[in-house]
Amino acid sequence: MEQRKRMRARIAEEDFKLSPGIEPRESLETWQKVISAAWDMTIVAVAYNDMRIPLRRVPETLETLEAEISRIGDETTLDVIEEEIKTGIRHFSDILEHSRDSRDRMDRILRATWNRRVQLKS
Amino acid sequence: MSVIRQSDPKGWTHVNDDEYEAYCKEKGVDPEKYTTMELLAIAAARQTYDFSFIFAGTGLPMIGCMMAQHTYAPNALIIMEAGILDPKLLEVPISVSEARGGYMCSTLSNMADTFGTFAQRGFCTFGMLGGAECDKYGNLNSTAMGGYYSKSARDDGKTGPAVRFAGSGGANNIASYADMGLAMMVQEKRRFPEVNEYVTSCTGSRGPLNTPEDRWHMGLFRGSGTTIVSDLCIFRSSPETGELEMSEIYPGVDEQLVIDNVSWSLKKAKDFKPFEAPKHEEIKIARMVCDPHRIYLGRKTKRELAAEK
């Protein structure tokens, strides 16, 4: 409420005062390592953003392929399905191989950040 | 002007000798003897130097620039018209705008962008072109012969030009903006007239130096001289007159043959010298690295076919 009152009032002279240097609680080295890694995660998130809708369609796409197999009349068309699925298996296996461990590790990291928070407070 | 050129074959892309032997047997080519197309590609690569920008036109120039990168100019950057800068050419492209030419390049953009962002801005050291016709001042004609105009625009009642060529494509632009022209073509008297009836691209001085007819006095603000690599010799623009002069001659080629195959009285350059025969390493790289399917290198000229008989 105090803050809101102050914001609504005209800006006062004391608002313009610049602060002296702050002694950060983070070392430069740690911060650089963390931000570099954080940006790597963001880069993946950006790529995922472009991928997410086609990826979300995959179950429906696979359903269509599976349903059509019994109706296919030409072996060539089966080649098409097989090749796309093989490529899909390669890519999905690649993702899964890294994902399972990464996913577990992400849980561990969350727990570790919570623990560190507790340590910092005490 | 000092340039860097990686002249030591030890620094070039390595080709395994056993693989080369097997390749030559399979393709039916003599491992020691070079063909005309290979000679053109090798001679063109020798004109380049390291850390340059090579703007490659369609056709044999694509092999020429690949050769340059694997030999004398490993750090050269190749530019192609689809906005391609510095591609990784694993397979020789058949077009300046196909997926093979764009693999692992820095940017891809539109046609106008390439000529603006790279050529007009000055990132075009060598303009590598193929040519149909070349005249005394290095002007190329790739548009038409026997009159330019098509039927409805003609005054002479003919149905169209006697021969229509492909047109400029990017050739005019590459020639206008390159620091140095570098054209590769087969030499025949009728294709080397004294004055081209149609000027598509000005690779050299366009006209006599320091006259209103030279390229700068016509409005082109870039360019110096040109090097024309033919299947008989190498021509260079004279620094005094701008005329093409016979500068280097290939092994086994008679000077008179060169003189007889241009339509003007050909002078010899002051520093005229024989061209050092294609090295074994150069031929290996051309065949096994640049164009293993021999899409370009497999073509034979009339002169070559006649010599074979």
Place this chain on the structure above:
Amino acid sequence: MAEATIPTFMRGKDKIMSLSDAVKTFVKKGTCICPGGFSYTKKPFALAREVIRQDIKDLFVTMNGGASICEFWAAAGLVKLLDTTYIGLEGIQPVAYSVRRSIQDGTIDVEDYSNYGYGLRTVAGRYGWPFSPCMSEFGTSFMDNDTFAKMGLRGKKADGSWIHPSIPPARAAVIEDPFDGWGLRPHAFEGGDGTSNQTNALEKVRESTAYTGKQGVKVILVPPILPEVTIILAQRVGNKGTTRIEGILGPDAEQAISAKYCIAQAEKIVTEEELRAQPYSNTIAMQYVDAIVEVPYGGFPGQVPYYYDYDWDFWRAYTQINRKDKAEVNKYIRDWVMEDEWTFLTTRPGDGYPTITGTKGLQRLFELRADATYGYKPGLARPL
């Protein structure tokens, strides 16, 4: 007052049409039509074939990108005027034979530009500029010839309307640079001796009185292209017209945006949402696309980066076919396109020409699939 109609470019999902409807609606006799793509890459061949099926004549073809579609149309005798830069079949036939023959025998009239000159025209068309500045065609025969002017196609009629809506009043114009070459100064960069921008020779240029009779730096102005219809091929088009071209772009975006109408041939029509999740990867804004046609493999026998490669064997054979008698080639191309695209795709791939692998029809199409890592099919056999 006439009833309000929704403009074509605002009709959302109604833009999605069949191949035959799209061509029937937008391409008429004498249309100024601009085919996108370059050489063999991303050429909208399905739309081109449909134009042949519907036998639409007297076309005014304006294009930047190499001659494969124009070659088929010239073979079918459909082209009357040509405004272009390059009529070769790159790598395989130095000059596309049907186009060349038609220019030499008087069937087609042609106006020439260089790639950059024409590319700048498409940029002017894209941005709605009255012209673009070009420095490249000085000193060449481009500046001394003007086919359409000699044919009387440039300028205005007695009633004040343009003689031809898609032909500008001049091929080019020359002005003095009002900034005296300020923008053309050498840019310095460290590359060591022998690297770029060695030869900027503005002082010599300033001495010249060519083209205007006055000294100073000259600039060539080129007018925009304003075709009635542009046809392009894109990998993905959203169902309201947002277009994403992946890989080699060529002149497509500028040509599409310059046109009055654009027909986009898509490998797949997807949801707008899918493409708008990352809008900066999109190539053409939705309102510039007036019709969307979904034709998977419709770029055959050309290349669609990341999806499939060109059919080398076809082009190798075609460049011998097109040298036959003119009437024979005309008949061949009309037989080749068949009655509709589905029949074409199931029958013609691998049909009537020698192939290395012997595959035909849908199997051949599939065999041309590209590797998504490279954009082309690595190791595709390409013998002479």
